[in-house]
Amino acid sequence: MQDNLDLFALMEVRSQLSTPDVTSYDTDHRLIEIWLHGLSGDTQRGYKRCVSEFLCWVKKPLDSVTLADLQNWQDTFFGYAPHTQRLKMAAVRSLLSFGHKIGMLPTNVSMGLRQPKIKDTLNERILSEEEVAAMISAQKNPRNQAILLLLYTGGLRVNELCALRWKDLSARKPGGQITIFGKGGKTRIVLLPEPVWKKLCKLKNNAVGSDPVFVSREKDSLGRTLDQSQVNRIVAAAALAAGIDKKVSPHWLRHAHATHSLNRGAPLHLVQNTLGHSSVATTSRYLHARPDDSSALYLNVQTKTTFDTTSQAIDARQNKQPKQPRTQKVQATPSNLKCPNCKSKKLQKNGFQVLADGFKHQRFRCQNCDYVFTPLLSIPN
Incomplete structure (x- = not known):
């Protein structure tokens, strides 16, 4: 109900734009208030900052903004991080789209704007x-x-x-x-x-x-x-x-x-x-x-290091030397390890699982309930 009253009030203000006591600034300010209504405090602060920067740069009311204005403003983003560039433009596009949707702006000029592609650095x-x-x-x-x-x-x-x-x-x-x-x-x-x-x-x-x-x-x-x-x-x-x-x-x-x-x-x-x-x-x-696999790992690529290692292995076989067991870093078995499902301590080792750190971690099978698991991150007492 309150949103409807605000919308009717805005439409009334727009109908009176020809009167000298109502300015474009008042209209834009009221539009921004309604647009931000109900958003979180952090979102409101971020959006307000971006829109204020744009209005200070463009120096004209929102209903006079053109696509060329948006493109020219976007060209000033040189030096900003790609994520910051997208945030600035997303805020202004959202405002212009909202203003057109409720009838406060004649057109949504941001529809023709292309967003810059950014590298995913997650x-x-x-x-x-x-x-x-x-x-x-x-x-x-x-x-x-x-x-x-x-x-x-x-x-x-x-x-x-x-x-x-x-x-x-x-x-x-x-x-x-x-x-x-x-x-x-x-x-x-x-x-x-x-x-x-x-x-x-x-x-x-x-x-x-x-x-x-x-x-x-x-x-x-x-x-x-x-x-x-x-x-x-x-x-x-x-x-x-x-x-x-x-x-x-x-x-x-x-x-x-x-x-x-x-x-x-x-x-x-x-x-x-x-x-x-x-x-x-x-x-x-x-x-x-963090993918678990890649086609790059299936290629037959040899560097000098791998070639030397392969040559040494061949020489070792020719000399009939006993093969050395491969060592691997594994997760140590805690003395108080219990099954997460039934709390039993009767466990047997059940292979390994590669985790985000790139190492193989020991998995266990519970002899009581047959539950298979990898020990969770240890939490200090």
């Missing part, structure tokens, strides 16, 4: 399982360690983590579950492993349901919610302490969740639901970022 922002484990182990503060664990195991966005309240968590044996109100106003449920759930429960103390899960030292208008910038610093410090020479952000742990779970055999649709992706195509990007 693979550059994916951590290995060893790197994630090192980050978690390096963080000794209980709250900060729980933040890293939840970003990774829950696949949360940083704003979703900061918005968590204790009422969003509930026990679900053997672990627990969290209810997330995420991007696009969608609610999803994420199950947590038992070790992660126990880590979170230790942080509650005397907190009530409306209190934030992760508490800041400084109080704000919402209570004591941890700021997103502080989470960024916590993740960056953990990466530095783990010896990772990359600008790691909280979203990297979300990328790691998707990649590692898919590599361990999680169904694509399950990863999509856990991460809250609108389309399975978004989730499938992780399959393309």
